[in-house]
Amino acid sequence: MHNTDSTVIGFIGTGVMGKSMAGHLLDAGYHLVIYSRTKEKANVIFTIVGYPVDVEEVYFGENGLIPHGREGSYLIDMTTSAPSLAVKIYEEAKRRGIQSIDAPVSGGDVGAKEAKLSIMVGGEKEAFEVVSPLLQLLGTNIVYQGKPGAGQHTKMCNQIAIASNMIGVCEAVIYAEKAGLDPETVLKSITTGAAGSWSLSNLAPRMLKGNFEPGFYIKHFIKDMKIALDEAERMDMPVPGLALAKSLYEQLAENGEEDSGTQALYKYWKN
Template structure:
């Protein structure tokens, strides 16, 4: 099946920390991009670069050939797709729908089934790589859905990411993202503990990082977030509140599959504690504050 042409009109819903960069890459590639964000000011930079802002989801959905959603929570996804003024009630037959929000596998399947019934095409395609990956178009994109739909939109996904894998049928992308978040959850505790230990031992954390990131301890979180911890930069590349949401989804899915995830449970408790202390809008690296006291 041939890919979509460059005259494709792309609607992008959710232009926050990551969505803004992702939509920007599509603009740079020459696509006509329509944007919607509940806080319209967040779309201002994209509009200055040529994006067209829409006041309602319905207005965007009616005009777009492809609709990409990158919103906060499963409830937001549900509202955007199934609401009276949402995508399904307003998009035209044949529209391609790509939800890049980290959401629940069950909701991804529901969107897929509704799209099929309305003769549309849906993929769940959550991402990993944070603000850096979004800014540099190096996101990992985990996709669930039909292979022919995936191949048609692949050129669009390739404008935003480099590691793009079709994992299986609808919901498989979201399940894969849960694997990603489970691995990160325990790793973040290890990174924070290592950096706190370095300080307590009187070592230079930057020097320690230089040694350990090149060995068996190496990880994306260690290389990208430990430097922020050391410098006291807790600005969000990925919000604490959104990571808590993701861990909650993963815990619920694991429970349904009768899988024990003690590392994930501990990380969730620590991040809940961090959020309760007023850090829910900080970046996930702010977990370091619980250790560095």
């Protein structure tokens, strides 16, 4: 995958994160086809869309990548989606001589812009090794997690950890304000200590500035939490922290905040 002259990359989904990610591939000198769903010429296709239903459409729809994909192609789905769907894509692709990899990402708009995403990969090890040079153009923490669906399961772990953490971040900021402290000064103390987290460092400052633009949409986070809850139920695992976070975010969505960034959870206490 180092040959930028002969490798043509398809990229479906140029939203908040996909736009920056596609740009990094272009900057590296690869030929890039944006939004094209006829893939006869492309041998590597990235997808990062919204919901599992969108993944279904892109992969199995009338103009889908599976029915129209070229034998020997590599499909890399970076959407956060259901692990079972990742397995289905892998199995159907393999029947057609196509390699499929589930590679969801974490790092939000900042990670996408700076090519510092964390990429969690499931699929055949050999396929991962082939496309690894491309993934390295998009992220700095690329870990092969195992069999098809393993990348999506890992992303669920990521989202579960974030869900409860976001509640803690918001409550800490609100507490600081209620106690009459300067919350920005408080952050200087607590972001580098045991309480430190990506959300505390990157999203708490946005809350304080009143910046609720999406680095990651609330509506997509709710989708992720639903997937995680379904998977946990399938494994007979209670997830009370995740359930609470989902209920709070759903209240925000009902109040018209579904297109805000996840840091808008702050408004739950302010409204």
